[in-house]
Amino acid sequence: MRKEVIFALILGSLLGGIILYGIKLANNAASSPSQLETSPTTKTQVTPVPKAAEDLIISTPENHAVFFESTIPVKGSSLPGSTIVIVTEDDQKIIDTDINGSFDTTIELIGGENNILVNSFTSDTLIASASIQVIYTTTVIE
Numbered sequence: 045m046r047k048e049v050i051f052a053l054i055l056g057s058l059l060g061g062i063i064l065y066g067i068k069l070a071n072n073a074a075s076s077p078s079q080l081e082t083s084p085t086t087k088t089q090v091t092p093v094p095k096a097a098e099d100l101i102i103s104t105p106e107n108h109a110v111f112f113e114s115t116i117p118v119k120g121s122s123l124p125g126s127t128i129v130i131v132t133e134d135d136q137k138i139i140d141t142d143i144n145g146s147f148d149t150t151i152e153l154i155g156g157e158n159n160i161l162v163n164s165f166t167s168d169t170l171i172a173s174a175s176i177q178v179i180y181t182t183t184v185i186e
Contacts, residue, residue, distance in 0.1 A: 099123055100164045100172035107176040114153050114180060121145045122164040122172060129163045153180035 102120040105111070118130055118137075124145040130137045135152040141164075151160070157179050164172040 100174050102174055105178050110179045115150050117150050119148045127165045131161045132158055
């Protein structure tokens, strides 16, 4: 019986010490913001966020549209000669725009909400990105 009590005391002391040390580290990190300000700064290259409105337009489907068929068309326009990458939960397409910059394809939907991400590339450069959500249901809305 004495071994069990001694073991419980030692284990409890170790666990308590670990918890106290963690609390001390958290308090030190929260109370010393000056250390973050005085640390040497390093140069980082900032990647620009792609433009969405002017270089890529998704004409169909509309955002938050409800569909009763699992296959829907995706149409839009971007810069002429660019490559369009369309990604959904279960489907992905890579197509090129025509000389006018238009694109047209079909994608497969899964039941429920579907996020459709459309990216437009020229060579290796992402020029625009857009995302829409559509809903596929087999239940008839009355």
